Amino acid sequence: MVEQIRTWLDGPEGVRLVVATSGSTGAPKLVALGRDAVLASVAASARRLGATGPWVLALPPTYVAGVQVLVRSLVAGHPPVWLERDGWPDGRGWFVSLVPTQLGRLLDDDEAVSALRRAHTVLLGGGPVDAALRERAGDAGVRVVATYGAAETAGGCVYDGVPLDGVAVAVGEGGRIRIAGPTLFEEYVDEPELTRRALVDGWYLTSDAGRIDEDGRLVVLGRVDDVVVTGGVNVPAVAVAARIREHPAVAEAEVLGVPDEEWGNRVVAFVVGSVPLPELRDWVAEAHPRSWAPRELVLLDHVPLLANGKPDRQALLARVGRP
Incomplete structure (x- = not known):
């Protein structure tokens, strides 16, 4: 997989990266991402974090979060570390992407906590991040940045409620979150009608609800269909x-x-x-x-x-x- 990503990064223009959505609420969709979109995400993430370095792969490389780990590490000039194969790195200053359930379980493991303290940043995305989980990580000395994004935005594009450079976020009718900027996908493969409904006037209409708080930060309230009418x-x-x-x-x-x-x-x-x-x-x-x-x-x-x-x-x- 690493060599495939390396070949794609060094290959001819116009070759798209295709990743699947999670399928957590139904059949997964195939999302086509241009190289410019992925690299724009990589560069904006590095600017926001203030550093680059090796990345640890703790997520499947077939989904956008895992793909981004590989791309970020390669762009930074480091071979990615595969957690399942290589274990946690010995040094300091590396990065890792996790989902909340993973982090919660890792915080119960003393060896994992010791490793995570050596990380520059743990990016936490893929679902709601409870304040209690952030507090547990902070008390353990683990630096966490909560991210929000999707395969359609080349991964996380909002860090701790603040859009990455070049990314615009708005909350539309019914509280639906909309995203614009250089990291957007090109289309759903072989799904022209679905693409037309999702990409409107340069905006990606997400399936998530949110609000902008008094500090101007995006607060994600969950999926639109997470509101249960009972x-x-x-x-x-x-x-x-x-x-x-x-x-x-x-x-x-x-x-x-x-x-x-x-x-x-x-x-x-x-x-x-x-x-x-x-x-x-x-x-x-x-x-x-x-x-x-x-x-x-x-x-x-x-x-x-x-x-x-x-x-x-x-x-x-x-x-x-x-x-």
Whole structure:
């Protein structure tokens, strides 16, 4: 894979890089990225981080986050380090990209924490980043930068709520996030109608909802379809999951909406831990309206993950109604 990326970087103009979306909410799409878009992302990331160096690959190289690790390392003049094969680097000043679930589990491992302290920066993306997780990392001496982006934006293009140089972010109708700039993709391969709906007047219309806070930073609220409409109430699943993860008896949690004949949809919590549903509902209601509290609890040994480290929603939904 490294040689393929190296060949692509050194090859003729016009050859596109094709990566798949995660497929966390359905069939994955094939995203065509031009070399200029990928290199614009690499350069803007290096400027924001204030340094370059070797990168550690801890994500699948077939998804955009993993591809970017390879490209950033090669552009910086370093062969990438494959965590699974090579382990953590001995030196300091290297970089790594992780998803929140990975970081949470690594922070429970003393050897991994010791390694992550030696990193220049841990880029954390691919899903909501809870404040409690950032605090745990900070207390452990690990420098984390939360990123937001997609395959369609050549990876993370907003760092800690601030767009990278050249990237524009706006919040449109219904809170939908829009992104413009030099890192945008060219098309969905063989999906002209889908491309037309996603790329409008130079903007990429994401499937995420957000707002701009008082400091001008982007706050990502979750996917547009993460808002569960139950009994006429709009419940932001991401906010509920974040609250559940704060419970002392909960190790991991995800929240999804499931079709329901009475409520339209019902809020279901998928939890790694030991907490009864009434206690969980009271816990959520202490911080949010009681109408946001889950109506069903599914206890898990672990949250199933896709190959890229994101929660596997389809696998979670398949657990509803099962012992």
